[in-house]
Each structure stands twice: as C-alpha cells, then as structure tokens.
Amino acid sequence: SEFNMEMEKKNIAIIILAVVLAASGIGNVMLAINLGLVELEPAEIKTVVILKGGGPATLDPVTTWDYDSFDVQLQVLEGLVTYNLSNHPTYEIIPQLATSWGWNAAKDSIWFDLRRGVTFHDGTPFNAEAVKWNFDRVQHFINVTGDLVANGTSDLAFPSSLYYDSAGTTPIMNDTVVNSEYNVTVNLNFPFVMFLDLLTFEATTIVSPASTPKYSYIQIDGDLVGTGPYVYDSYTADTEVRFHRNEDYWAPLPYFEELVFSIIKDGIARNIAGLAREGDFIQGVSSEMLPTFNSSIYHTVFQLAEADLLYGYLEFNTQKLNSTWRDALSHAINYTYIIEEILYPAVRAPPAVPSGMPGHNASVVLPVMDITRAREAMQRMGFGAAWDSTFPGGANEADWLAASFAFDTWGAALDLNHHDGSTSNQRVNTLLAANFALIGVDTDTTLRTWSEYLATGQFSPDDMDLSMVYWGPDYLDAFNMLDPLLNNASASNFAQLDDQKVLDWLALAAVTANATARQQIYMKIQSYLFDARLPERYGQFPHAPLIAGTAIDVHDVTLNGVTYNVLGRLIVYTMYKGNQSAV
Structure with a gap:
C-alpha cells in the first residue's frame, strides 16, 4: 500500500541518517536519539519469579504464623537482629537494623545501638522512636494492657504466647526506653535467655509508623512498609504478589529489580510450570516430580545433608x-x-x-x-x-x-x-x-x-x-x-x-x-x-x-546465590543471575 511504502522510505531514511550521524561523532548520535530519529530497545528489567502454592494469610508481621506470609514479609521488613542464614549450619545472630547491643548484669535489660542513615520505603527515617513504636505495638496486640478490643481488626495476635512466660501470665517485655535518636533499651519483666533469638522472629520486625495503623492490623489489601531490600507493591489474591527493588536500601542493592511471587495452588500445575521454566525458584516440588527435576539440565536440585x-x-x-x-x-x-x-x-x-x-x-x-x-x-x-x-x-x-x-x-x-x-x-x-x-x-x-x-x-x-x-x-x-x-x-x-x-x-x-x-x-x-x-x-x-x-530446594540452573537453610526461610536478596552478585 501507499502507506507501507512511505513507512519503508522513512525507515530507510532514518537508518541512513543514523549512519551519517554515527560517523560524525557521538554527540550527534545522542542528538538523534533525543529527537526520536533513532529508537533504542528499553533495558530489560531484571525480574525473578518464585512459584508458590499460596499467598499470604496476612500482611501484618505481628499476627503472622505461616510461611507464605513470612515469605512476603522477609523481603520487605527487617529486625534489629537476624540469623546469618548464609552460614550453614551455625546460623549465628548478626546485626541488622541494630549495630551493637549489650546486657545488664541481671540479664533483664538490653540496650541496642541502631543503624544510622536508614529510611523506610515511605521516606521517613528509621530511629529509636520507630523501634519503641513497633515494640509498643507488639505489646498492644499481645494484650499487655488488658484493653485490647476483640473486634475483628484488633483481636489477640496469633503468636502472642511467644512473648509471655510459660504460664502465659507475664509478658517478657516490660517497656522500651528511647535513650537517644539511635539508642534504645528494652527492659524485661524477668531474665529470658532466648530474647535475642526471639527478636529474629517476624513479629518484631520493624514497620513504618507513618504508614501502619498502630491499633489495628494491616489488612490484606493494605500496604506493607519497611526498610528491606524490596518494596511491597500489591497482592492479587491466589494469583501473585509483586515487589520492586528498594533503590535507597542501606546495604548493597539486590540484583533483581522486580520480584514476583506467582501463586499456583495446584501442586501438579506448579511443578509443570517449573519444568517449563515459567519461574526461577519452585516451592513445594512433589516427590513424584523430583526425579524429573533431577534429570533436567535446566534445573538445580540442592539437598542439605x-x-x-x-x-x-x-x-x-x-x-x-x-x-x-x-x-x-x-x-x-x-x-x-x-x-x-x-x-x-x-x-x-x-x-x-x-x-x-x-x-x-x-x-x-x-x-x-x-x-x-x-x-x-x-x-x-x-x-x-x-x-x-x-x-x-x-x-x-x-x-x-x-x-x-x-x-x-x-x-x-x-x-x-x-x-x-x-x-x-x-x-x-x-x-x-x-x-x-x-x-x-x-x-x-x-x-x-x-x-x-x-x-x-x-x-x-x-x-x-x-x-x-x-x-x-x-x-x-x-x-x-x-x-x-x-x-x-x-x-x-x-x-x-x-x-x-x-x-x-x-x-x-x-x-x-x-x-x-x-x-x-x-x-x-x-x-x-x-x-x-x-x-x-x-x-x-x-x-x-x-x-x-x-531440606531440598529446586530452582533454575541460571539462578545463583540461593540461601539454602534448614529454617525454610526464603531470602531473595542474595539471589542473582550471571557471574557476579550485586550483594
């Protein structure tokens, strides 16, 4: 047609012009690009897809006690301390949002010095006041004050018993005191020798006070705002969870710019999708399909001893x-x-x-x-x-x-x-x-x-x-x-x-x-x-x-940096493709 002939002439003219401009210097090439005479392919976004059997039951860490919810929160939220899951099988406690800490002689009071220069995904600063706000929120939802209103949005936190003594009568934490902008003290009601281990649990990870309701739970259609390497975008029920990279992260940026949890509830369908390389990491590989993944040159099957x-x-x-x-x-x-x-x-x-x-x-x-x-x-x-x-x-x-x-x-x-x-x-x-x-x-x-x-x-x-x-x-x-x-x-x-x-x-x-x-x-x-x-x-x-x-993990052979661990925690931050990790 006449239209197609004109388009072909235009394309040929643009190609000739681009060659001429290239010969005359890079400045002219940039001019042509800016004028729209030369079109560049958009840079490919580095995306990792995790194939999962379910979505989160809740977004709120305070009332979470299931792995699908943990998987979401672990990419977005951080605690004062965490386990070094890359160091199998020691898994020692290491700093995260705290940089150092120390106990009193009676082991019923512990101070934390906090990491400077950290911001939440909403742009607000992380500091001692944010830690106190979060720990006070935990105390509210485990009903320390006794005035928790059980109205469907503020009922007792599911893992509340973790934060009480064995009799279920005395809370482990008494109060949190702000000593300075970046230093807090947590006073306990009695010596609890596993307290640092307890702080690695998701309920005491830190959410943004500016974006989180203090006296009601984050709803499943709400927003989850933390300091972690990925920013939470959305959850489409039984379909997918989406995240993007936190470009202001306090540590080295993760390799992947976008993260997708693709939810396929049917185990057989999820396994088939994994074999078809529709995802990079496959959760819940069935025993029947494991030999097939083992024989695939496109997949890695890793089993801890x-x-x-x-x-x-x-x-x-x-x-x-x-x-x-x-x-x-x-x-x-x-x-x-x-x-x-x-x-x-x-x-x-x-x-x-x-x-x-x-x-x-x-x-x-x-x-x-x-x-x-x-x-x-x-x-x-x-x-x-x-x-x-x-x-x-x-x-x-x-x-x-x-x-x-x-x-x-x-x-x-x-x-x-x-x-x-x-x-x-x-x-x-x-x-x-x-x-x-x-x-x-x-x-x-x-x-x-x-x-x-x-x-x-x-x-x-x-x-x-x-x-x-x-x-x-x-x-x-x-x-x-x-x-x-x-x-x-x-x-x-x-x-x-x-x-x-x-x-x-x-x-x-x-x-x-x-x-x-x-x-x-x-x-x-x-x-x-x-x-x-x-x-x-x-x-x-x-x-x-x-x-x-x-402890078996199955993933695409091109995926590196997988944190294999017996705790079953999914850590996307360390994952990458190619020869060099961004972390």
Missing part, C-alpha cells in the same frame, strides 16, 4: 482423646507407608525437637505400627474386651473391622481435618481411615481452608479431633518447638495439652542460662511425652510424629 527443621505430625485433641485413646491411635498408624510412599523424600519425625537442633533427644523410642498393642489399648477402655487382639489372623478380625467405637463413644465418627488443596493430606487421611478401622475406630473428614483451620485451632479447637500439620521453629532454640505446641497458654497448642509437669519444665527452661542444662530439660520433656516404652502417663502422645522433611 541434614533433615530440615520442619516437624510434621498428627495433633490429637487431648481434651477429647485421653492418654489411652492416644496410645491406641498412635500405634495404629503405618508410618513407613507415609514416609516412603506419601511424603517421600522424608525421614521419621523427631519427638518435637528436630535432630539438627541442640536439645534433641535421640534416645526416645517413638510409637510404630503395632495393631496388637493398639487393640490392647482399646480393650483397656472396654472396647472389644473379650475379642482376640492378635493381628494379623486373630479370631475376631471381622469384628474389629466392623466396629464403630468412636460413634459408640461420642455419637459421631472420629473427625480428621483435611487441608483444602492438599493432596498429601488427603492421602494420609485415607490411610488413617484404613489403619484406624483395624482397631474398630470409624472416621470422617472435614474440609477446611488454611485460614479456617487456623481460626478453628485458635478459637474452637474442640471442633477438631485430629489434624495433620507442620511446625517450623520461629527461632533456633528448642524452647520454640516445645513451648508453643505443648503449653496450654499458647494459641498454637491445638492439641490442648495441659500437663503441669510439662509446664513446670518449660518455666524452668526459660530462665536456665546454661545451654547444656537447658537442653537436658528439653530432653526430659521429649522422653516424658513421646517414649513408647514408658508406662502410661497423663500427657503421653499429644502428637503422633510423622515426618521430618529433607
């Missing part, structure tokens, strides 16, 4: 299921099948404290599948008392399989929670139904989303009989594995265990400064609760330990 710190277990409703019920159920489970067929690659879970954490008790003998023992436990409660308990091949095999002892006891089957979207949980529940039928226990399932599960566990735990769940430490002391899960003052004690002996041991551990002595206490707790050789006791088997995962 140690099992990770994730504790996968079945939590029993201890208020409904007494110690004998829990003995029976714990010995009816086919743990080997779960480890080798359903949740592979994995190893048997520890007795709550991971094998790689000081204080782990390797001498504990955990329950294994023993249907005869499980039936004998049922008989101690009067169920099938005259039947042959032998398995397999007992004379009353058909009677055991036909029984419905749960319905006979409560008028309803034993209820198994099913996490919506979790195929592995569904498979475990199917196995449990078959296993429990061998001892005459009938089952049913209730489907819950993750948010529904958390709300049920926190506010109405009696509505759940048994649930499969994973727990990872908030900080690297075994106290944080035991106290949240086994202390009746904890919102995470969905098992509702209330054992005074355990509470006394936990209270003693919290004030035992000697690490070896403290670890001995942790070992006593594990033996008392989980050792199958001991005589029946009140608190036994609050959980059935299932699996400890293997």
